[in-house]
Amino acid sequence: MIIKGIIDEDFVNYKKPSMVIEFPYCNFKCDKEYGRAVCQNSPLINEKNINIPREKIINRYLNNPITEAIVCQGLEPFDSIGELYPFVSDLREVYHCKDDVIIYTGYTKEELTEYLPLFYFLDPIIIKYGRYIPGQEPHYDEVLGVNLASDNQYAERL
Numbered sequence: 001m002i003i004k005g006i007i008d009e010d011f012v013n014y015k016k017p018s019m020v021i022e023f024p025y026c027n028f029k030c031d032k033e034y035g036r037a038v039c040q041n042s043p044l045i046n047e048k049n050i051n052i053p054r055e056k057i058i059n060r061y062l063n064n065p066i067t068e069a070i071v072c073q074g075l076e077p078f079d080s081i082g083e084l085y086p087f088v089s090d091l092r093e094v095y096h097c098k099d100d101v102i103i104y105t106g107y108t109k110e111e112l113t114e115y116l117p118l119f120y121f122l123d124p125i126i127i128k129y130g131r132y133i134p135g136q137e138p139h140y141d142e143v144l145g146v147n148l149a150s151d152n153q154y155a156e157r158l
Contacts, residue, residue, distance in 0.1 A: 001054040001083045004047045004074055008064060013071045014102050015145025019061045022074030023084070024049050029076075029106055029131060038134045040149070044075055054087045058095055073104035078115055085118050092122045102126045102144065102155070109156075120158055128155040 007020035028039060061070060070091070077084045084103070091097050101124070105112070109129050119125045126143060130153035138147040143155040 001057065001087060002049050002051055002080070003057075003083075004044050004049065006057065006060070008060070009066050010071065013073065013104070013144070013146060014069050014100070016068040016100065017066050018069040018071045018102070019064065019067045020071045020073060021057065021087075023072060023077045023080045024075060025079040026075035026106075027079060033131060034134065038132060040132055041073075041075055054083075054090055057087070058091055058097070062095065062097060067099075069100040069102060071102045071104065076106060077103050078105050078107055078112060081115055081118075085115075088119065088122050088125070098124065100124050100126060102128065104128045106131045116158065123158060125158040126155050127158065128153060130154060 002024050004022040004024045006022070010018045010020045013020060022044060026039070026045070028042070061067060072084060088101055091101065103125065105127060107129065128141070128144060128148065130150060133150040133152060136150045138149055139151065141148050141155050143157060148154070
């Protein structure tokens, strides 16, 4: 599995203690839509890619008594669908882990219509939708239990 990094214990991106997996690719849709560089995660593009077996990541997560969820973010997890889907599928079907998986995406729900059906049977899945728009007031998202940066961003459980 190609990633940029792992944060073993995170208390910022979800209401439960989480492992964060940083995904390595993005088409920088937020920058294109806004007309200039606005991506909060763009420095990650300069970090080296790490190739680590998904089984190793899953075991690392399962062996941590603190974490209760996995947050996939980074650059754009859905731009790594060939890594994201097998990871979540193995977590559910091979390791029988039913902890929350949260996917932070800059895509809208409508832009993901071809991918969302893959995840419906791998619940519990929570997806945070929406591009970053600079200059907006953060708002509290009830599903995630954290503040999101832009008005158009929201999370929902599949």
